[in-house]
Amino acid sequence: MPDRVSIRIDGELLHARLGQTILEAATAQGRFIPSLCHLKGLTPVGACRLCLVEVAGIGRLLPACTTPVQDGMAVTTRSDRLDRYRRMILELLFAERNHVCAVCVSNNHCELQALARRLGVTHVRFPYSFPKAGTDLSHRQFVLDQNRCILCTRCVRVCAEVEGAHVWDVAGRGIGSRLVCELNRAWADSRSCTGCGKCVQSCPTGALAMKGFAAEEMVKRTETITRLVEAKGVRA
Amino acid sequence: MSRARIATVWLDGCSGCHMSLLDLDEALIGLAPKIELVFGPLVDAQEFPEGVDVTFVEGAVSSHDDLRLAQTVRARSRFVVALGDCAVTANVPSMRNQIPPKKLLERIYVDGVNVNHRVPADGVPALLKQASPLHEVIRVDLHVPGCPPPAAAIGYVISELLAGRRPDLAGKVKFG
Amino acid sequence: MGHTIQIHHVTRIEGHARIDIHLNDEGRVSSTQFHVTQVRGFEKFTEGRPFYEMPAITARICGICPVSHLLASAKACDAIMAVQIPEPARLLRELLHCAQFIQSHALSFFHLSAPDLLLGFDSDPAARNVLGLIEKHPEAARDGIALRRFGQQAIERLAGERIHPAWVVPGGVNRPMSVDVRDQILSELPLAHSILRRTLRMFKSMLDQFPAESEAFGNMPTMHAGLTDLDGRLQIYDGIVRFIEADGRPAGRIARPLEYSRMIGEAALPDSYLKAPYFKPRGYPEGIYRVGPLARLNVAETCGSAEADRELAEYRQRLGRVVNSSFFYHYARLIEALWALERMEELLHLPEILDRHVRAEAGVNALEGVGIIEAPRGVLIHHYRVDERGAITGANLIVATGHNNLAISRSIQQVAERFLENGRISEGALNRVSAVVRAYDPCLSCSTHAFGRPAFRLRLLGAGGTVLDER
Amino acid sequence: MKRIRDLASFNEAREAGLARLLPPVPRIAVGMGTCGVGNGAEAVFRAFADSIDHRGMSVELVRTGCFGFCAAEPLVNIWIPGRPLVILQKVRPDDAPAILDDVAAGRVPAELALCRIDEWDHITAHIKFGSGFPEIPLWNEVPFFRGQKKIVLRNCGLINPDDIEEFLAVGGYQALYKVLIDNNPAAVIEAVKAARLRGRGGAGFQTGAKWEYLRKAKAEPKYLICNADEGDPGAYMNRNEIEGDPHSLIEGMVIGAFVTGASEGIIYVRAEYPLAVHRLRTAIQQAEEWGLLGEDILGRGFSFRLSLVEGAGAFVCGEETALIRSLEGRAGRPTPRPPYPAESGLYGKPTNINNVETWFNIAPIVLKGPAWFLETGSAKSPGTKVFSLVGKVVNTGLVEMPLGTPLKQFVYDVGGGAPNGRTVKAVQTGGPSGGCIPQEMFDTPVDYESLAQLGSIMGSGGMVVMDEDNCMVDVARYFVEFTHSESCGKCIPCRVGLDKSLHYLSRITHGKGTEEDLETLDELSRMIRDASLCGLGQTAPNPVLTTMRHFRHEFEDHIRARRCRAGVCEDLAISPCENSCPLHMNIPRYLELLKEDRLEEAFLSVVLDNPLPASTGRVCQHPCDNRCRRAGLDEAVNMRDVHRYIADSIYPSPRFEELAARVAALRRPGTGKRCAVVGAGPTGLACAYYLALLGHDVMVYDSNPGAGGMLRYALPDYRLPKDVLDREIELIRRVGVRFTFNTRVQEHITLNDLDAQYDAVFLAIGTWKENWVYLPGTELKGVMPALLFLEAVAKREETPIGRRVVVIGGGNAAIDSARTALRMGCEVTIVYRRERKDMPAIHEEVEAAEAEGAKLVFLASPHRIVGDASGRVVALEAVRTRLGEYDSSGRRRPIPTDEILRFPCDTVILAVGETVDIDFAKASGLKIRANGLLEVDRYTLETSRPKFYAGGDLITGASNVSNAMGYGKKAARNIDRMLTGEERWQSLWPEFEYAMAVPAHPSPSRRHRVRDADPLVRVKDFREATFGLTAVEAMEEACRCLRCDVRNGD
Structure with a gap:
């Protein structure tokens, strides 16, 4: 089997490595496919559905982050339908919790906010849920604000896969899903948290933040996570 | 050419969006001959007039007064713009939405005072259960998010509307 | 009727x-x-x-x-x-x-x-x-x-x-x-x-x-409150809150912010969502006082900048040491703006x-x-x-x-x-x-x-x- | 010791089993699936056991699984050696002694017998029970079983599931033996592929192909999983299959393991199925002991370990990747595919998952071959599928039908249609992720592709039948509520999308939805379907999308008219009776006012809701009766006759003047708007009355010399005395309505004239044109249409009626004609082509006609009218019909036979339906629909011409008085809104103050009925034939109301 394959992305012929996902292949060529749950270096989960693309000959939409490239694959990353669906998904996220961007620690540095701007979401047509979502301020250094959580599980994965602590997981189901620390403990009471802060740095929104950072101050350094994973990979 | 009849309305917001409108600065002087400001915090008009071309609404819908005014605005305006995050998303005013209004008011007017421990009820509008974005109570023609939206975006919207075009805001505005 | x-x-x-x-x-x-x-x-x-x-x-x-x-x-x-x-x-x-x-x-x-x-x-x-x-x-x-x-x-x-x-x-x-x-x-x-x-x-x-308008726009004796420094100069960022009587006599002060509630009480009104604070030692509603530009200039001895102080002197010459007509909020506001400008220059x-x-x-x-x-x-x-x-x-x-x-x-x-x-x-x-x-x-x-x-x-x-x- | 290692030991075990299945003494088997136990089978079993012990009888008593007919449980099988197996139904514990008496005498209790089985094809074996009992129908002669083919359920309900030898006796583990002996796995996979067996879990993927992937996968070990996580509400196929025949599942899995190379098997079963779990555990243990499972199976050196895992009841764990995560001990959340389980499944190893039912099909395919399997079902979907048929059908239960069977066969033949004469509206297939298929599409064959085409799915086989009492919006809401709460929450479309879908649907069911909501809901649903990660999300919008596609009008009713026709959405109605009333009378209000002895206010309440209460009180079809919740206690409240009583107490009394003045005083100040109403029938009168009350100037035009339309000219006096009608019309005059009689539209006044003179025009012309059947002989003398006949009688005109009359038809006009003719001294026969229950006429009227001496002939389709040389009628000839298939109205189609019936007569009255004479409209720019009726907006009743509205028969065709008046009322509201730009409707009603409390202890009391005059007396003249309720009866009837209008918090 050839190591390299040729695929078409939006009509353009590109080369990709076998084993790469569509998202990796596209990103390597500088192409943009929106995503929120994906973070390079962590196991892709295909949960946010923003990276859905159309693949010729396949009836359903496929997540670019988990679908491996195949030789001769023709991928469409932009279409009227995909644009509409992506906007709707973003709107659903905004409607789900209380994203008060204006006063958020991650204002102007938030991936959700940036995607909304980029994809032209100017309002949320769905009624807001305005749920009661709490905060966990117990940790000395960090804060969990459920109001801003989009359940992308990057923190869950980075903690389990990179740090090896598995402090975070998702409890409940459906609309009642929420991030929990271990078996629903206060963060400060965690027995496995190493205080490494990788979860904070991988979080795309203001859900996980450093304590004491005021509005607009929380800039996440997701690329450090990716670099760390790559460095580990080299070591291994 | 007749002047465009423009109104500005402010519901449950901080006036920041109106201030951002004023931040057009000298551009306001250029705008003055093209528009007639028929209602708003900057002008003396008691009733929201009929036949308004464009109404900019700042603020979330939070009380019964807000709701009524929003409905009047819709009935009497050709084009309604939700201006700023409070009108678009309910923003900071919505932070009260998890709390029953009664509790909220009692905290302020019963627990929070030294004299006359009681919630005002005479001549003041009742609070709605939740503060809502404008489009959840009336049809909105254009949304301009931002806290506040930048003056440039507001200027762009006004000039496009005056030119009879529908402004395309993709990439120009954001929440927050 | x-x-x-x-x-x-x-x-x-x-x-x-x-x-x-x-x-x-x-x-x-x-x-x-x-x-x-x-x-x-x-x-x-x-x-x-x-x-x-x-x-x-x-x-x-x-x-x-x-x-x-x-x-x-x-x-x-x-x-x-x-x-x-x-x-x-x-x-x-x-x-x-x-x-x-x-x-x-x-x-x-x-x-x-x-x-x-x-x-x-x-x-x-x-x-x-x-x-x-x-x-x-x-x-x-x-x-x-x-x-x-x-x-x-x-x-x-x-x-x-x-x-x-x-x-x-x-x-x-x-x-x-x-x-x-x-x-x-x-x-x-x-x-x-x-x-x-x-x-x-x-x-x-x-x-x-x-x-x-000068005569009837809230022309009434009330207390005034505002921030000054220890020397009685106009302050807007930090200082002591001073209360004075309508005739200028000192009435009270808040030196430590945490103690504000000793001086200020709040009353709920039946007909307004705006509460009414009052000067606590005097009780409600007798403890009426004013704040803002008019009050600040009444409370302060001086502005602390040259041109503003000249204007302040002229203002007091025209209207008296303590000005009790709210119409002159406008006048006081302009003097304050001038002071703020001078203060900016000083700070810069x-x-x-x-x-x-x-x-x-x-x-x-x-x-x-x-x-x-x-x-x-x-x-x-x-x-x-x-x-x-x-x-x-x-x-x-x-x-x-x-x-x-x-x-x-x-x-x-x-x-x-x-x-x-x-x-x-x-x-x-x-x-x-x-x-x-x-x-x-x-x-x-x-x-x-x-x-x-x-x-x-x-x-x-x-x-x-x-x-x-x-x- | 028990281990089977060779054919000899195999046969030995079979013989032992057979001896238990067909013992030398009678065998009694009680159906004890969960369903049977739920219906009391335990007690029945104990009763038998006690009785047998007590008598010391020699009887084998065993437990068995369920034979599928849930509606008839508990089921008991009786086998007396040499006789057929007889299945008894609805057996109660105290039946046991008598049954045992019978058995002892070599008999069976015929009154309890459901069916008999002479011989049974277990597919893997054939059992002959015996012969006799010809009076008991064979099992497949019972409608519920007709058309069923039991492949999967081959053993269920017949063998003892806890006894492996009985399973062996009916050919169990034979297929496994064969596969192991043949030792040709590839051939088995080929056979499964050739049989085109598709996964019965719902997705319908080719089982053979899946097995092949697993066989080819390199990694070890390989896992086989049986998905028994059946979570659809209302579906219990897998439960019963396991409970009835656990070894078939095990055998299928061992075969699958051998041919794919899997060494570990897991059955993932719901913890909510304790009995299934128990029987499986027993079966696994037995199979291991017998050497059919575990190490060195059948001594052929092949090993396969099978274990059982109880799922915690998450619906999403039916999705294979979520199920695998759950087995691994992680949260049951699905993962994207690829990678597929065949490549990387449980613990990252190659894994194959099949549904319970899929495994059940394996042994038959192995033994009988793919060609045999292909004989059943459709080309793309061979074989059978088990469905759980539940909801609004008479016969509920587990039904195994060949794939491709049309839906109507399930609903009507097997299910027996809706109970209580209701109309079936839709079937939901595939459980909460499936779609609703409307009754018009019941010809659809039930297979994977056809269902998908309609936006539904096969799913695991749930089939929920819905009738007119089901609100489709509420149905969609219910299913979304389910999937919403079962969503795992991993992907956004499903997690948040369903939450918002539910929000919109709830909003619509609460009457707060908008048309924009519908659009958003549609777009959102499509997104959820296309963008969700797993099958749960991808299919969850199906109920919404299909109901919006097939029942859009119901959504629109909720949004635009704020009505729920089914009366399910409580926020949209005052009470079920009010909701069903075409005039939306506030029935609980007048009942309560009467109960409080406030007759005059009760009258006001009635007359403000309905301007012709004395008429409707006599002739309304009373749909309210069908909705009355009192019927659940004893009988429906007689609401119609109470309002007749109220009207009759006021109209002829001196109080009339005062009350008429009170009604007239409610008239709103004059608006100066002028309205014309064309037609003084019930529709026109209702509209005119309300328009006048609303302050408009109203003129009613009619071609007749008096007002009332059909009420005056088609309803015979014995049903509605005209002096009663006159009083009602007097009241309508008092509120300001004026009339111009003897004026026909287009002839005397044109629509353009009306347009010029009025601000609004309401067209309410009735169906005066008789449908003419194309029957040879209609030109003969003595043939006449019903309406002309009735009108002539009403106008006291001469009617050329003979002595012997035949009436053709089954509607009210037919019965009215018959009873009128009887009163004129004729001998009357009514000929109707369908059955009695299909007659559209009011049931009581049919009975009255019969009592008065009319002869009724059913299932006779008029064929020709025979005349003599002078052109006079001498007879009617009809063809005897028999009942055929169900048509789209859910009634059986009459099919002609060769038998000809002849009815000698001199007069034939045709009452086969009426239509509107629409010619006037054609010339006036009014749009006419394809069915020949006027086109109007469903909600506003506006016609295509501005200012013109229409209602009643003109837009519906022939209907009844209340329906017609309902349209008039609705039109008045819309016309007023158009004229004034305001919604003033509610302002017409004064505040009625009355108690709002439910009766604390409603004591049982029968419904009071009106009394009829003696048929022999009343048939002699036209005096009113029924007497209304007395004051005491009316009051007692009012007291029977359960006050459904009272809500919590009132």
Whole structure:
């Protein structure tokens, strides 16, 4: 089997490595496919559905982050339908919790906010849920604000896969899903948290933040996570 | 050419969006001959007039007064713009939405005072259960998010509307 | 039979309010009611939020003076962290605040009140606004816009945004000032200075045109409150809150912010979402006092800058040591703006203002913190309680217009009695009722932590409470 | 010792089993699946056991699984050696002694017998029970079983599931033996592929192909999983299959393991199925002991370990990747595919998952071959599928039908249609993720592709039948509520999207929805379907999308008219009776007012809701009866006759003047608007009355010399005395309505004239044109249409009627004609082509006609009218029909036979339906629909011409008085809104103050009925034939109301 394959992305012929996902292949060529749950270096989960693309000959939409490239694959990353669906998904996220961007620690540095701007979401047509979502301020250094959580599980994965602590997981189901620390403990009471802060740095929104950072101050350094994973990979 | 009849309305917001409108600065002087400001915090008009071309609404819908005014605005305006995050998303005013209004008011007017421990009820509008974005109570023609939206975006919207075009805001505005 | 006049929206103020004027059977004013019609509940819904988010959240109380809330809030947070912020940060915060004073005072004077003063209280209401001003008095309008822009631009240069910047943080500010910014602001000062001088000249020349207004716009003996330093100089960022009697005698002071509640009590009103603070030693409602430019100049011995002090001297020569007519809020406002400009220049020339140490960092070191500053409209108090983790457990906010609530109500009554004749109500008279409210430059948005409907509503109610007329 | 190692030991075990299945003594087997136990089978079993012990009888008593007919449980099988197996139904514990008496005597209790089985094809074996009992129907002669083919359920309900030897006796483990002996796995996979067996879990993927992937996968070990996580509400196929025949599942899995190379098997079964779990555990243990599972199976050196895992009841764990995560001990959340389980499944190893039912099909395919399997079902979907048929059908239960069977066969033949004469509206297939298929599409064959085409799915086989009492919006809401709460929450479309879908649907059911909501809901649903990660999300919008596609009008009713026709959405109605009333009378209000002895207010309440209460009180079809919740207690409240009583107490009394004045005083101030109403029938009168009350100037035009339309000219006097009608019309005059009689539209006044003179025009012309059947002989003398006949009688005109009359038809006009003719001294026969229950006429009227001496002939389709040389009628000839298939109205289609019936007569009255004479409309620019009726907006009743509205028969065709009046009322509301730009409707009703409390202890009391005059007396003249309720009866009837209008918090 050839190591390299040729695929078409939006009509353009590109080369990709076998084993790469569509998202990796596209990103390597500088192409943009929106995503929120994906973070390079962590196991892709295909949960946010923003990276859905159309693949010729396949009836359903496929997540670019988990679908491996195949030789001769023709991928469409932009279409009227995909644009509409992506906007709707973003709107659903905004409607789900209380994203008060204006006063958020991650204002102007938030991936959700940036995607909304980029994809032209100017309002949320769905009624807001305005749920009661709490905060966990117990940790000395960090804060969990459920109001801003989009359940992308990057923190869950980075903690389990990179740090090896598995402090975070998702409890409940459906609309009642929420991030929990271990078996629903206060963060400060965690027995496995190493205080490494990788979860904070991988979080795309203001859900996980450093304590004491005021509005607009929380800039996440997701690329450090990716670099760390790559460095580990080299070591291994 | 007749002047465009423009109104500005402010519901449950901080006036920041109106201030951002004023931040057009000298551009306001250029705008003055093209528009007639028929209602708003900057002008003396008691009733929201009929036949308004464009109404900019700042603020979330939070009380019964807000709701009524929003409905009047819709009935009497050709084009309604939700201006700023409070009108678009309910923003900071919505932070009260998890709390029953009664509790909220009692905290302020019963627990929070030294004299006359009681919630005002005479001549003041009742609070709605939740503060809502404008489009959840009336049809909105254009949304301009931002806290506040930048003056440039507001200027762009006004000039496009005056030119009879529908402004395309993709990439120009954001929440927050 | 008796009437009540209702002003539905008081126009050209920053907030939602309505006025009811009750007339008795002889058609004379029997009572007035000032309803502030919005409430937002910042005190309650901030519970549970991390305290260091408070500046950004409470700034959303008001888009006109967000800086005041940012600063009061940041000061309360400083107190919770129990830190003394670096001196350069203190200077930068004050600098920012001065810029806000200028833009806010410009807005109040030019955009909101100048239409009354320049076009006339009785002029056509349809054109009695800033656009009308642009048409009839383009120079004044341009001056107003330029002066406001100067303030807003300075805020933007320092803090990144004109409205709701995120620069002021607990412990200081989050970025030092660059030399470039300092030089830019410095270069813009002269223009602003010339506008202010011109405006003051113009205002003084007009003073004689408003004898009735000077006499009846809330002309009453009340206490006054404002911030000064130990030497009695006008302060807006930090200092001691002094209370004086209507004749100037000292009445009390708040030296330590945490003790504010010894001096200030709050009363709920049955008919307004705006609470009424009062001078506690005197009780409610006798403890009426005023805050804001008029009060500040009454409380202060001097401004502390050369030109402003010259103007202050002239002001006192004209009106006396303690000025008790609220009509002169406008005059005091212009003098203050001049002072703020001079203070900006002074601050910008301090070498340490460019220092890079602008932030103190700390966690929760005190479970309670109070920040008191002078907002353009008067004393502003933020009071927070937190738990060990830093979550807000209680907040109380007393804003400038709140302090003035009782005074505004009385002023309305005074104007109503003076200008309503034979139970009839002319548009101009109604406008004066609104205008006296405007003189206080009330920020009802701040006061109810809501900004609301643009104008007052006015209702004329019969003795039985039936609505006879609505405007 | 028990281990089977060779054919000899195999046969030995079979013989032992057979001896238990067909013992030398009678065998009694009680159906004890969960369903049977739930219906009391335990007690029945104990009763038998006690009785047998007590008598010391020699009887084998065993437990068995469920035979599938849930509606008839508990089921008991009785086998007496040499006789057929007889299945008894609805057996109660105290039946046991009598049954045992019978058995002892070699009999079976015929009255309890459901069916008999002479011989049974177990597919893997054939059992002959015996012969006899010809009076008991064979099992497949019972409608419920007709058409069923039991492949999967081959053993269920017949063998003892806890006894492996009985399973062996019916050919169990034979297929496994064969596969192991043949030792040709590839051939088995080929056979499964050739049989085109598709996964019965719902997705329908080719089982053979899946097995092949697993066989080819390199990694070890390989896992086989049986998905028994059946979570659809209302579906219980897998439960019963396991409970009835656990070894078939095990055998299928062992075969699968051998041919794919899997060494570990796991059955993932719901913990909510304790009995299934218990029987499986027993079966696994037995199979291991017998050497059919575990190490060295059948001594052929092949090993396969099978274990059982109980799922915690998450619906999403039916999705294979989520199920695997759950087995691994992680949260049951699905993962994207690829990678597929065949490549990387449980613990990252190759894994194959099949549904319970799929495994059940394996042994038959192995033994009988793919060709045999292909004989059943459709080309693309061979074989059978088990469905759980539940909901609004008479016969509920587990049904195994060949794939491709049309839906209507399930609903009507097997299910027996809706109970209580209701109309079936839709079937939901595939459980909460499936779609609703409307009754018009019941010809659809039930297979994977056809269902998908309609937006539904096969799913695991749930089939929920819905009738007119089901609100389709509520149905969609219910299913979304389910999937919403079962969503795992991993992907956003499903997690948040369903939450918002539910929000919109709830909003619509609460009457707060908007048309924009519908659009958003549609777009959102499509997104959820296309963008969700797993099958749960991808299929969850199906109920919404299909109901919006097939029942859009119901959504629109909720949104635009704020009505829920089914009366399910409580916020949209005052009470079920009010909701069903075409006039939306506030029935609980007048009942309560009467109960409080406030007759005059009760009258006001009635007459403000309905301007012709004395008429409707006599002739309304009373749909309210069908909705009355009292019927659940004893009988429906007689609401119609109470309002007749109220009207009859006032109209002829001196109080009339005062009350008429009170009604007239409610008239709103004059608006100065002028309205014309064309037609003084019930529709026109209702509209005119309300328009006048609303302050408009109203003129009613009619071609007749008096008002009332059909009420006056078609309803015979014995049903509605005309002096009663006159009083009602007098009241309508008092509120200001004026009339112009003897004026026909187009002839005397044109629509353009009306347009010029009035601000609004309401057209309410009735169906005066008789449908003419194309029957040879209609030109003969003595043939006449019903309406002309009735009109002539009403106008006291001469009618050329003979002595012997035949009436053709089954509607009210037919019965009216018959009863009128009887009163004229004729001998009357009514000929109707369908059955009695299909007659559209009011049931009581049919009975009255019969009592008065009319002869009724059913299932006779008129064929020709025979005349003599002078052109006079001498007879009617009809063809005897028999009942055929169900048509789209859910009634059986009459099919002609060869038998000819002849009815000698001199008069034939045709009452086969009426239509509107629409010619006037054609010339006036009014749009006419394809069915010949006027086109109007469903909600506003506006016609295509501005200012013109229409209602009643003109837009619906022939209907009944209340329906017609309902349209008039609705039109008045819309016309008023158009004229004034305001919604003033509610302002017409004064505040009625009355108690709002439900009766604390409703004591049982029968419904009071009106009394009829003696048929022999009443048939002699036209005096009113029924007497209304007395004051005491009316009051007692009012007291029977359960006050459904009272809500919590009132």
